[in-house]
Amino acid sequence: QVQLVESGGGLVQVGGSHRLSCEASGSIRRVNDMGWYRQAPGEQRELVATITGGGSTNYADSLKGRFTISRDNAKNTVHLQMNSLKPEDTAVYYCSASIVMFAIATQYWGQGTQVTVSS
Numbered sequence: 185q186v187q188l189v190e191s192g193g194g195l196v197q198v199g200g201s202h203r204l205s206c207e208a209s210g211s212i213r214r215v216n217d218m219g220w221y222r223q224a225p226g227e228q229r230e231l232v233a234t235i236t237g238g239g240s241t242n243y244a245d246s247l248k249g250r251f252t253i254s255r256d257n258a259k260n261t262v263h264l265q266m267n268s269l270k271p272e273d274t275a276v277y278y279c280s281a282s283i284v285m286f287a288i289a290t291q292y293w294g295q296g297t298q299v300t301v302s303s
Contacts, residue, residue, distance in 0.1 A: 186212060186292055187210055200269050206281075212284070214283070215282070219281075220232040237257070239255070251265065273301045275298075
C-alpha cells in the first residue's frame with residue numbers, strides 16, 4: 185500500500201516563514217508529478233504548486249514569489265517553503281502525487297496538515 189504523510193503544520197506568526205514536507209512510502213516503482221493544495225474554512229480546495237519528476241514547477245499566480253516547491257527523488261519527498269505568511273494563508277494543506285506501484289499511475293492524497301497564521 186502507498187501512503188502520503190504530511191508534516192510540519194502548526195501555528196505561525198504573520199510575516200514568518202515555515203516549511204511543510206510530505207513523504208510517499210510503500211510499494212513504489214516511480215513517483216511522477218507531485219503537488220501541494222490547500223483548503224481554507226468554507227472554501228474549495230485550490231492549487232498551491234506542482235512539480236514534475238524532472239523538476240519543472242508551476243505555482244498559483246497569487247503565491248508565486250512567496251512559496252517554493254521542491255522535491256527529493258531519492259526520498260520520495262516533496263517540500264513547500266512558505267515565506268511572508270499572511271492570515272489568508274491559513275488552511276489545511278494537502279500533498280498529492282502520481283505514483284506507479286506496478287504498471288498504472290494513480291493519484292494519491294495525504295491526510296492534510298493544518299497551518300494557522302496569526303498575529
